[in-house]
Amino acid sequence: MQRALLIAGPTASGKTAYAIERAKPEGALIINTDSMQVYDVLNALTARPSADELAQAEHKLFGHVSPAQRYSTGGWLNDVAPLVDDAAASGRMLIFVGGTGLYFDALINGFAQIPEIPQEVIQEVEAVIQPMGEAERAAFIAAKDPKMAARLQAPDPQRVARAISVMEATNRSLADWQDDDNAPSLLEGWSLEKTVLNPERDLLRARIAKRFSMMMDGPAMEEVKALLALNLDPSLPAMRAIGVPELSAVLRGEMSLDEATEKAVTATRQYAKRQRTWFRTRMKDWHWIDPFA
Template sequence: MAQRALLIAGPTASGKTAMAIERSAEEKSLIINTDSMQVYDVLNVISARPNAQELAQAAHRMYGYVPPATRFSTGAWLRDVQALIQGEGANYEKLIFVGGTGLYFDALINGFAQIPDVPQEVIQQVEEMIQPLDADQRAKLLAQKDPAMAKRLQAPDPQRVARAISVMEATNKSLAHWQDEPNEPSILQGFELEKIVLNPERDILRNRIAKRFGLMMQAGAIEEVEAITALGLDPTLPAMRAIGVPEISAYLRGDMTLDEAREKSIIATHQYAKRQRTWFRNRMTDWQWVDPLA
């Protein structure tokens, strides 16, 4: 069984895929997706999954294998990774985890609280309830429903508020209660780990984000959004909230111009990259920080 793992984290458009492929050439390696949007099928372009040329250069797993109608969780991802490591992963000398979802990396290294599964109908009801609320209203609602989690959340963003309230509704216990339970052991326990955060200069990253979204538009992002909207999915699903999907959907409905959709998508990507950097700075202080473009 492989006993070495390379973990490559970083904000969107920072060059993670290129580094993973480059490092995979050193020895027989398996690249494992560690990004919560790249797990979904249909969103090949919008989620910036490795393209056909990149996929041909190394073995890649756990990309685009989850139907977009699914509300995929960190726990489900971790279970799939564990099965992969114990199965096919044993045939490789090194495992390379690459992506931008900090919580996936945290669960991978530190284990994950065993929170009971929440029924899909509960999640949908809660998301519909908070969808029209602004940040202040979400904060007030969370304080009413789950005061313990209201104290823990620094920013009442819709996804985290929905998660906290859904768990409370389904289990009658605060998400804080479950988070305070002992974690399951890390599934990489015993592995020799190399942990890297890609940290390109801010202005360069902004330029890369804008350029990449332009290339996405040329590569079929509009057609991809047409395909996923044709499925008639619940707009609160994670796949339907992927950056670019709401904006291009608005263009397709005639609610904004193509230039407006492109600009709003780029701005949303900048904001997402900023949140990723903040998470990494707070939680990955012992990782090796690298400017891949220096």
């Protein structure tokens, strides 16, 4: 039977090292399952595997998307499908690793067949949501789409923008689309080992701070300069990656490097907390391990 290992976990939880450790004995293919690590340019800032790590096992779907694009869960599934077909034909084990719960959910349970949403609708909605705080976003989606608001564990900008855009374009709640029959799972019939990496909280907080410090000692600032040189729409997902707004403010002289680092570390810790909330709610039946115990 075809086998796949699914490795989820919050940012900085050691997923890359664990995936490589598991891939080596099997000759498995590692497939990115993180919505930020798909983007080109942002190598260090999204904590993509290093050149040394990439050399230890074959990796796919890392940095393969232009930051000028609005990549989606559906787009990711389209890119994954031929890799799954190839593995099924060869008998090769696959390892899916990342921190994007929606990708894992779509991979296992299939994906709602939602019509393509026009870019102008998405941009208009994102422009409205961008200045809002969490409480404002929660109130906004509760008013616009109460059914979907009840399903969101945390009203983060990307999910709120997605839900409102679908409502605006189709006059139908994203929740209703999700309740329709999904396309079948790409891994239907496969043997799945499902693991969530769950480090101790204080250790994870320390790892997040240390990792961002290492990014700053490396090419993070140069990556942001390269991204800004593309003159992209600031509402694009790549432009909102943690660290990009903060370091952009440094380059504009609006913020000190120490302040930007502090803000980015705080944002990363908040993101990790949201990830854990999602995993606890949606991945209760997965195998939870502390990779550093």
